[in-house]
Amino acid sequence: xxVLFKKNAGDRIFSLVTAVSSLSVLALIAxxxxxxxxxxxxxxxxxxxxxxxxxxxxxxxxxxxxxxxNLFGTAVTTVLSLLIAVPVAIGIAIFITEVAPHYLKGxxxxxxxxxxxxxxxxxxxxxxxxxxPIMSHYVExxxxxxxxxxxxxxxxxxxxxxxxDLLTASVILSIMIIPxxxxxxxxAFNLTPAVMKESAYALGATKWEAIKxxxxxxxxxxVFGGIVLSLGRALGxxxxxxxxxxxxxxxxxxxxxxxxxxxxxxxxxxxxxDTDIYLxxxxxxxxxxxxxxxxxxxxxxxxxxxxxxxxxx
Amino acid sequence: MNxxxxxxxxxxxxxxxxxxAALSGLFWLIFILGDVLVKGISALGxxxxxxxxxxxxxxxxxxxxxxxxxxxxxxxATLIGVPVGILGGTFLAEYARGRKISxxxxxxxxxxxxxxxxxxxxxxxxxxxxxAGHFSGWAGAMALAIIMIPVVLRTTENMLSLVPWTLRExxxxxxxxxxxxxxxxxxxxxxxxILTGILLSIARVAGETAPLLFTxxxxxxFSTNMNEPIASLTVTIFQYAMGPYDDWHKQAWAASLMIxxxxxxLTILGRLAIRWxxxxx
Numbered sequence: 051x052x053v054l055f056k057k058n059a060g061d062r063i064f065s066l067v068t069a070v071s072s073l074s075v076l077a078l079i080a081x082x083x084x085x086x087x088x089x090x091x092x093x094x095x096x097x098x099x100x101x102x103x104x105x106x107x108x109x110x111x112x113x114x115x116x117x118x119x120n121l122f123g124t125a126v127t128t129v130l131s132l133l134i135a136v137p138v139a140i141g142i143a144i145f146i147t148e149v150a151p152h153y154l155k156g157x158x159x160x161x162x163x164x165x166x167x168x169x170x171x172x173x174x175x176x177x178x179x180x181x182x183p184i185m186s187h188y189v190e191x192x193x194x195x196x197x198x199x200x201x202x203x204x205x206x207x208x209x210x211x212x213x214x215d216l217l218t219a220s221v222i223l224s225i226m227i228i229p230x231x232x233x234x235x236x237x238a239f240n241l242t243p244a245v246m247k248e249s250a251y252a253l254g255a256t257k258w259e260a261i262k263x264x265x266x267x268x269x270x271x272x273v274f275g276g277i278v279l280s281l282g283r284a285l286g287x288x289x290x291x292x293x294x295x296x297x298x299x300x301x302x303x304x305x306x307x308x309x310x311x312x313x314x315x316x317x318x319x320x321x322x323x324d325t326d327i328y329l330x331x332x333x334x335x336x337x338x339x340x341x342x343x344x345x346x347x348x349x350x351x352x353x354x355x356x357x358x359x360x361x362x363x
Numbered sequence: 364m365n366x367x368x369x370x371x372x373x374x375x376x377x378x379x380x381x382x383x384a385a386l387s388g389l390f391w392l393i394f395i396l397g398d399v400l401v402k403g404i405s406a407l408g409x410x411x412x413x414x415x416x417x418x419x420x421x422x423x424x425x426x427x428x429x430x431x432x433x434x435x436x437x438x439x440a441t442l443i444g445v446p447v448g449i450l451g452g453t454f455l456a457e458y459a460r461g462r463k464i465s466x467x468x469x470x471x472x473x474x475x476x477x478x479x480x481x482x483x484x485x486x487x488x489x490x491x492x493x494x495a496g497h498f499s500g501w502a503g504a505m506a507l508a509i510i511m512i513p514v515v516l517r518t519t520e521n522m523l524s525l526v527p528w529t530l531r532e533x534x535x536x537x538x539x540x541x542x543x544x545x546x547x548x549x550x551x552x553x554x555x556x557i558l559t560g561i562l563l564s565i566a567r568v569a570g571e572t573a574p575l576l577f578t579x580x581x582x583x584x585f586s587t588n589m590n591e592p593i594a595s596l597t598v599t600i601f602q603y604a605m606g607p608y609d610d611w612h613k614q615a616w617a618a619s620l621m622i623x624x625x626x627x628x629l630t631i632l633g634r635l636a637i638r639w640x641x642x643x644x
Contacts, residue, residue, distance in 0.1 A: 058540040058541070058542070060540055060542045060543070061540050061541050061542045063542075064541075064542035064545070065454070065458045065541075065542070067450055068450045068451065068453045068454035068457070068458060069454050069458065069459070071446075071447045071448075071450035071451035071453075071454065071516075072450070072451035072452070072454040072455055072459070072468050072516065073451075073468070074447055074451060074512065075451065075468055075471055075472050075475055075512065075513055075516065076467075076468065076471055078475065078509060078512070079471060079474075079475060081486070081490075082478075082482065082483070082486045085486055085489045085490055086482075086485065086486065086489070088489075089485075089489045137384070138384045138387060138388070139384075140384075141380055141381040141383070141384025141385065142381070142384050142385045142388050144378075144381040144384075145381040145382055145384060145385035146385070148378075148381075149378050149381055149382060149385075150385070158385055158388075158389070160634070161388065161389055161392050162388055162392075163630070163634075164392060164396075164627060164630065164631075165388065165391065165392045165395075167566060167626055167627060167630040168395060168396075168570075168623060168626070168627075169569070169570020169571070169572075169597070169622060169623070169626060170570070170572070170573075171570060171572045171597050171600055171601060171619070171622075172395070172399060172570070172619050172622070172623055173395070174601075174604075175399075175600060175604050175615060175616070175619050176395050176398055176399065178604060179402075179604070179612070179616075180394075180398050225391050225395075228388060228391075229388075232388070256370050256371055256373070256374035257374050257378060258373055258374035258375075258377040258378060259370065259374065261377070262377075279477065282477050283477055285479065286477070286478065286479025286480070286481065286482070287479075288479065288480070288481045288572070288573040289572045289573055289597075289601065292601070293601075293604065293605065313479060313481050313573070316481050316484075316485065316573075317481060317573060317576055320484075320485065320488070320576065320577045321576065321577050321580070332485070333485060333489070336481070336482050336485040339479055339481075339482055340478065340479070340482045343477070343478060343479055343482075344474060344478065347473075347474045347477050347478070348474055351470055351473055351474060355470070
């Protein structure tokens with residue numbers, strides 16, 4: 051590769067400018083970490099780490115703060131939305147790569163990409179005014195009358211169906227992450243060599259058997275990376291669920307109760323924090339969110355890189 | 364039923380399920396877009412663009428302040444974010460091509476693209492809003508610029524890598540220094556791709572709300588002063604939708620419609636540009 055640029059003054063300047071620009075990404079990540087650490091240090095000193103993440107207190111009056119309720123909301127909405135989104139997304143990817151006639155592949159792919167382009171505030175708005183009434187009038191009563199009657203599971207559907215709850219938030223979140231997962235799964239499926247599938251057909255495999263045994267085993271790294279990436283997205287999603295979660299700092303056993311996630315708490319309370327320790331606790335939440343999503347996204351990237359290295363040759 | 368028929372049936376069921384999944388994706392898209400379109404159009408009118416907000420209950424209010432504020436924030440974010448992104452991508456694809464540092468920065472940029480935008484809002488609050496003592500349009504623009512940088516950087520890197528190396532060699536052979544080769548040959552070859560990256564990055568930040576909540580905040584009066592809190596469509600939608608007034612809800616729908624149209628047009632334009640330049644992909 052070229053070492054020519056060292057000889058020329060113009061190149062020395064231009065390479066320096068471009069290098070500084072690209073290093074800004076690393077500087078920003080380090081800067082965010084450092085600033086969040088510094089801002090949350092009063093809260094870290096006062097509450098510690100384990101006490102903070104296990105305490106369910108969130109009381110601005112007594113100035114006692116804990117992250118447990120927020121972590122609970124984030125965990126429930128993220129897991130539930132993935133449970134809904136992943137099967138659908140994989141179904142979509144199968145449809146696009148294996149089932150759809152050629153003339154449908156493009157349009158459906160574009161439609162899924164448009165779904166990904168809709169900003170999250172629109173999802174939130176639509177969720178509040180359109181999905182919440184549907185959930186509270188039809189879906190949630192129906193759930194209560196069917197699986198809500200079962201022992202053990204029934205506890206998840208107790209309470210008055212208001213629509214402003216964990217379930218509605220998870221549904222909106224799942225609609226948002228379906229396109230991410232689907233497009234990565236599609237790319238992963240597409241890497242399967244045609245010869246492998248053809249060999250399966252030659253042995254008499256049905257289409258589903260070829261997908262299940264050949265395509266899935268070829269693409270599992272990539273698909274898994276896509277799922278973890280969607281998890282990272284779901285963790286940090288704010289506006290889509292800020293409208294419909296109710297910002298209620300409680301750990302509830304029912305999915306039909308209002309709750310709070312880290313992001314929703316930040317969005318609702320950041321500008322209202324009137325004491326230093328309150329603001330510092332919010333920064334602490336932001337720090338936890340940053341570290342959590344950074345680790346998740348790094349794991350996702352690792353899997354995707356591994357998949358790329360293994361199959362793209 | 365014999366074994367073969369069971370296997371065929373299984374296959375048919377699985378493939379039907381995948382078709383249903385695809386239809387459900389289409390269903391949500393049509394449901395959401397249709398809803399925004401129907402509810403948004405009924406609230407559209409010239410007053411929305413030419414008037415500033417009036418107190419709830421009065422007739423004839425608009426969102427001129429939010430439209431102008433949104434444009435200004437996005438414009439300045441683009442002005443800061445795009446050059447840094449393009450130059451950074453240039454370093455990765457040209458001067459550091461094939462080196463370890465290039466790979467590392469690429470990976471960190473990919474992670475940075477998906478970092479929760481609200482965290483970036485808190486970061487800007489700490490480094491700009493808090494020291495200055497007040498919310499400002501600049502803080503909002505900076506927050507959006509930070510979100511844009513990794514997006515532009517990665518597309519630029521990819522697009523520059525697509526320019527054939529022989530093209531650069533031809534220019535080297537004429538005695539051109541590397542920086543001239545990059546600016547006059549490589550950038551030209553990758554122009555459509557870089558433009559797509561810019562369009563998509565604008566589409567990405569134009570709908571962002573979370574990073575603006577505590578940076579540019581909101582302003583119910585018309586203002587073009589980037590040193591003060593400034594209204595944006597997205598934050599206004601949040602405030603209006605959560606508010607109790609019917610008028611507010613209507614205007615929030617109209618604003619949602621305008622933002623959605625703007626972003627979908629940018630997205631489609633970006634895809635078209637790349638298809639036109641590089642063929643089907």
